[in-house]
Amino acid sequence: MHDLRELYEEVILDHNRSPRNFGRRPAECNRTAHGHNPLCGDQVEVSMTFRGGVIEDISFSGEGCAISTASASLMTQALKGRSGEEAQSLFDAMHAVLVNDEPPDLERLGKLGALLGVKDFPMRVKCATLPWHTMGAALAGRDTPVTTE
């Protein structure tokens, strides 16, 4: 039960209930990518306005579980206004913690730390990382859909 409370922390539930930067594409959006988790049917679209090496605006849409929705929502908040390199490096940091089980730098992760509860649920890690992989594809200008499998 302890684990479950960490997985579904207040921040996650809040972002699932009212996802931020959700459902609209940014004005002058010039990068979009799609992600899909065929195992559970999660679909996510990440769109951004990327200019002068900076993510000026970013949003997402789609249908997914609480973990993927909250992860996408928190991600858009964390990345708005960041440079492409910063975004990539934050993605790498999340990946290192969630997938490679490296110790987290909580200060750097900030609110994203709420996603760490997923580590105890190996079947759910992909739910948390899907929006990030999709963001990475959008940033790189790849429009082939990202899949978790």
Added chain:
Amino acid sequence: MSTPPRTGEAGPAFDVEAIRADFPALHQEVKGRPLAYLDNGATSQKPRAVIEALRDYYEQDNSNVHRGVHTLSERATAAYEGTREKVRSFLNAADSREIVFARGTTEAINLVANSFVRPRLGEGDEIVISHMEHHSNIVPWQLLCEQTGAKLRVVPIDDDGVLEIDEYLAMLGPRTRFVSMTHVANSLGTVNPVREIIEAAHAEGAPVMLDAAQSVPHIATDVQALGCDFLAFSAHKVLGPTGIGVLHGKMEHLEAMAPWQAGGDMILAVTFEKTTWNAVPYRFEAGTPNIADTIAMGVGLDYLRGLGLDRVAAFEHDLLAYATERLGAIPGVRIFGNAPDKSSILSFAIEGVHAHDVGTILDSEGVAVRTGHHCTMPVMARFEVPAMARASLAFYNTRADIDALAGGVEKVREVFRLNR
């Protein structure tokens, strides 16, 4: 829900606790809770007799079949071919040669699609399936249609998940070459009126295949009474091992079919000029077969027969009614599939919560259910949901398992603060 047929004389009471004692995997804790295994539609647990049959075979009889004259090979061959007779009797088939061993339902459907239907199919011909099929009874036909210019016709289902039989009857015609339909729908539990489906197709001269993956574990199957041309099921859903299953085909059809895969065992004589095929069913069983699992499959079918399928059906029917009532009483729970004739399957969603989250929280309560699209993406689209949670029952489940499920669903509501 209609009442399933009951046996004339009252058998001994259905002693679930004694039955559960035969299934080692049921007796464990998951996340500190007693396991409530409600994912039988995905695969059933195995009775000790099946597990022991596997071990005994490898410890005592292991050898290749149909090949040696030595004692072990004789024993293995007798047990392997004896299983063919067991399956014949289980399905009440006319002849044990009508029983083809395949890897499972999926392989059996692909075999029929490629060996039987493909050579009979031309541009503009039609194959009929339904909207509630498992992907394995959609995609092989779709591929075949793409390759031959034939057309796939899909019978719709209504809001309760019931086949629109009038639409089906209207769809049949001189262009119908084949009908392939599930007996019990794996994501909705709907029991299809297969007798009527088969009779109507036959009236148009179209043979019918039944996907019996979800019916064989729960409903007594008599292929002669059904009149189906082909029927397929997987051992692992009916107490047996993975990697083995059955295709039943009418003798006249099997005799007329060319082999699908080629190699050893499926031939009578080979020269570089010409190979003569072996007789049915060996023609369809190229290579060294899955001997141990085939034998263990027969032991699983014996176990189920020993319980009596009518008693199993009656027991599961009561349990499904109880589960439907318990979940139906929880606010925000939506149940998918309300066919009057339903078997063992209860798919549901909780308003405001994705099925994946439901699955994780139920697991934390020791409750195993399937979550996702259940390999029936068209059904998800029909009900406009990305995924469902599915509890699927077996004769070894108890009301305590259902109570754990209901408690787990309450837990989901608590974690997601839906009670406020």
